[in-house]
Amino acid sequence: MKRKRCEMEEAAKEKKITEIGSAIEELSVLSIAKTTIVTTETEATSNIINLPLKPLLSFCKLIIQVLDKIGPTMAVLRQDINQNIQRLEEMWESDPIMYSNLVEIVRKEANEGSSKKPKSCSRATLWLTRAMDFTLALLQRLVKDMSQNMEQAVEESYNLTIKPWHGWISCAAFKVALKLVPNNNTFINVLAGKDESHQMVQDDIRSLISLLIPLVSQLHSILELYEVHKLKST
Numbered sequence: 001m002k003r004k005r006c007e008m009e010e011a012a013k014e015k016k017i018t019e020i021g022s023a024i025e026e027l028s029v030l031s032i033a034k035t036t037i038v039t040t041e042t043e044a045t046s047n048i049i050n051l052p053l054k055p056l057l058s059f060c061k062l063i064i065q066v067l068d069k070i071g072p073t074m075a076v077l078r079q080d081i082n083q084n085i086q087r088l089e090e091m092w093e094s095d096p097i098m099y100s101n102l103v104e105i106v107r108k109e110a111n112e113g114s115s116k117k118p119k120s121c122s123r124a125t126l127w128l129t130r131a132m133d134f135t136l137a138l139l140q141r142l143v144k145d146m147s148q149n150m151e152q153a154v155e156e157s158y159n160l161t162i163k164p165w166h167g168w169i170s171c172a173a174f175k176v177a178l179k180l181v182p183n184n185n186t187f188i189n190v191l192a193g194k195d196e197s198h199q200m201v202q203d204d205i206r207s208l209i210s211l212l213i214p215l216v217s218q219l220h221s222i223l224e225l226y227e228v229h230k231l232k233s234t
Contacts, residue, residue: 017193019069026055029055030056030059031211051215051219053088053100057085060081060128063081063131063135064078064081067131069191070187071181073154074177077162080127080131081128084128087119087121088121088125088128105121106121109121110226115226122228125223125228126223129219130165132212132215132216133160133162134158134162136209137157139209140209146184148184149184150187151179
């Protein structure tokens with residue numbers, strides 16, 4: 001995995017990589033590092049995959065960069081993602097060997113009965129997953145029709161993935177911030193690299209979607225297994 005990352009860093013020196021391109025690379029590293037783990041009969045039945053924590057968090061940081069392109073509308077979600085990344089990083093720093101994979105952390109909290117507490121790493125994982133759900137829904141809408149209304153695409157993606165779990169204050173704040181969403185053309189242009197056409201951006205988004213779908217599916221499987229998938233905001 002280290003060799004793969006070094007190769008990507010060398011490539012990045014030769015060509016400026018966009019946020020979408022960097023996200024594709026991080027997910028590629030993560031997909032290589034994933035391994036099937038079987039420590040309990042329940043996990044074996046659920047086909048739970050070991051998700052290395054550091055590459056996963058690196059990808060989550062790139063989601064922030066992509067969401068930044070939407071502008072102030074994503075400020076609350078961006079802050080939430082950042083806080084949840086920090087919570088998981090603190091757990092990893094407490095014992096990098098024991099907490100090198102996400103499943104170990106979620107399992108530990110489930111066994112201790114702390115997974116549903118407001119500051120748990122399981123809850124942090126849940127909200128990071130929902131942020132990925134939103135990102136995936138938005139990218140899927142965008143790649144389907146690159147000329148669609150951006151404000152509508154963001155609102156529909158939010159309503160589908162995050163709104164059911166948000167309190168009324170967060171929902172109201174998001175509704176107001178929707179007016180700050182850039183138009184479609186502006187958003188595509190800021191996602192594109194130098195001399196990159198809209199078609200090239202669309203192809204990159206398709207590649208990212210193909211990698212993101214199985215990751216999101218695995219995260220939901222982990223959350224459902226340990227019964228933390230239906231928690232609402234505190």
